[in-house]
Amino acid sequence: xxxxxxxxxxxxxxxxxxxxxxxxxxxxxxxxxxxxxxxxxxxxxxxxxxxxxxxxxxxxxxxxxxxxxxxxxxxxxxxxxxxxxxxxxxxxxxxxxxxxxxxxxxxxxxxxxxxxxxxxxxxxxxxxxxxxxxxxxxxxxxxxxxxxxxxxxxxxxxxxxxxxxxxxxxxxxxxxxxx
Amino acid sequence: xxxxxxxxxxxxxxxxxxxxxxxxxxxxxxxxxxxxxxxxxxxxxxxxxxxxxxxxxxxxxxxxxxxxxxxxxxxxxxxxxxxxxxxxxxxxxxxxxxxxxxxxxxxxxxxxxxxxxxxxxxxxxxxxxxxxxxxxxxxxxxxxxxxxxxxxxxxxxxxxxx
Numbered sequence: 001x002x003x004x005x006x007x008x009x010x011x012x013x014x015x016x017x018x019x020x021x022x023x024x025x026x027x028x029x030x031x032x033x034x035x036x037x038x039x040x041x042x043x044x045x046x047x048x049x050x051x052x053x054x055x056x057x058x059x060x061x062x063x064x065x066x067x068x069x070x071x072x073x074x075x076x077x078x079x080x081x082x083x084x085x086x087x088x089x090x091x092x093x094x095x096x097x098x099x100x101x102x103x104x105x106x107x108x109x110x111x112x113x114x115x116x117x118x119x120x121x122x123x124x125x126x127x128x129x130x131x132x133x134x135x136x137x138x139x140x141x142x143x144x145x146x147x148x149x150x151x152x153x154x155x156x157x158x159x160x161x162x163x164x165x166x167x168x169x170x171x172x173x174x175x176x177x178x179x
Numbered sequence: 180x181x182x183x184x185x186x187x188x189x190x191x192x193x194x195x196x197x198x199x200x201x202x203x204x205x206x207x208x209x210x211x212x213x214x215x216x217x218x219x220x221x222x223x224x225x226x227x228x229x230x231x232x233x234x235x236x237x238x239x240x241x242x243x244x245x246x247x248x249x250x251x252x253x254x255x256x257x258x259x260x261x262x263x264x265x266x267x268x269x270x271x272x273x274x275x276x277x278x279x280x281x282x283x284x285x286x287x288x289x290x291x292x293x294x295x296x297x298x299x300x301x302x303x304x305x306x307x308x309x310x311x312x313x314x315x316x317x318x319x320x321x322x323x324x325x326x327x328x329x330x331x332x333x334x335x336x337x338x339x340x341x
């Protein structure tokens with residue numbers, strides 16, 4: 001008799017615990033990424049800036065290695081990905097974005113006082129500037145998740161305007177300015 | 180006197196010409212446009228514009244070349260900045276400062292409702308971003324005395340899948 005009551009109670013407690021767990025899982029919740037002093041995780045004792053999560057890839061900027069560099073953190077595998085040939089000593093970077101498949105990364109880079117929007121191909125380890133023909137300040141790039149379109153700001157017209165390029169680096173064939 | 184009237188008329192005409200080109204349905208205006216964010220396939224772009232005498236978030240359809248209404252997003256008593264959009268631009272996250280501090284807000288174009296994501300959050304927040312499927316929202320937090328990254332998982336309900 002006592003055993004039966006006990007088992008009913010145990011089942012009840014389990015059911016309540018499960019439903020609480022389910023309710024807490026369905027709403028928005030903060031994922032925990034504690035500071036990792038080794039610099040191999042998302043947050044470090046240094047600055048982490050401009051995060052963007054696209055599918056499983058979280059791209060951001062950190063100065064953990066002494067200069068502002070681009071990092072990609074894999075949310076499921078909980079580790080940083082290798083980005084060979086991306087970060088260099090003579091360039092400061094800002095505002096990265098990444099495509100859904102994790103292949104293309106765009107960011108604003110400044111080298112010897114000249115700002116450009118750079119595209120990095122994570123399959124070919126190739127970095128190239130999309131705006132070398134544009135003699136104006138550029139900043140704040142965004143890449144569509146399919147990796148085909150890149151938008152950024154430029155002051156080529158004397159004020160900040162939106163420019164839209166294809167991944168090949170050509171202006172998109174639409175009118176973006178007032179006639 | 181006639182000359183003064185004449186110059187006045189001329190300057191008025193110039194002003195209306197400026198106003199006209201401003202109200203044109205184009206992505207850029209003669210004012211500042213900044214902080215662009217593209218949707219999943221690049222059809223939509225959200226950004227901040229200073230046109231029409233206010234600073235606010237605009238959503239532009241690049242395929243159909245027209246603006247899309249965002250009822251209740253921009254408010255006269257707050258500045259909304261730093262937009263980020265999901266695959267079909269259903270969700271827009273941005274920073275709005277309407278209660279003396281910056282909050283990360285989530286706008287749903289289907290329900291036209293705004294949800295404050297950082298109500299009661301300790302520390303300064305900035306630079307929010309939403310993943311294309313709408314599941315993750317990331318932002319910078321100052322609650323550890325330096326800029327760190329916070330990640331919100333909204334779960335897999337009501338995702339914005341293509």
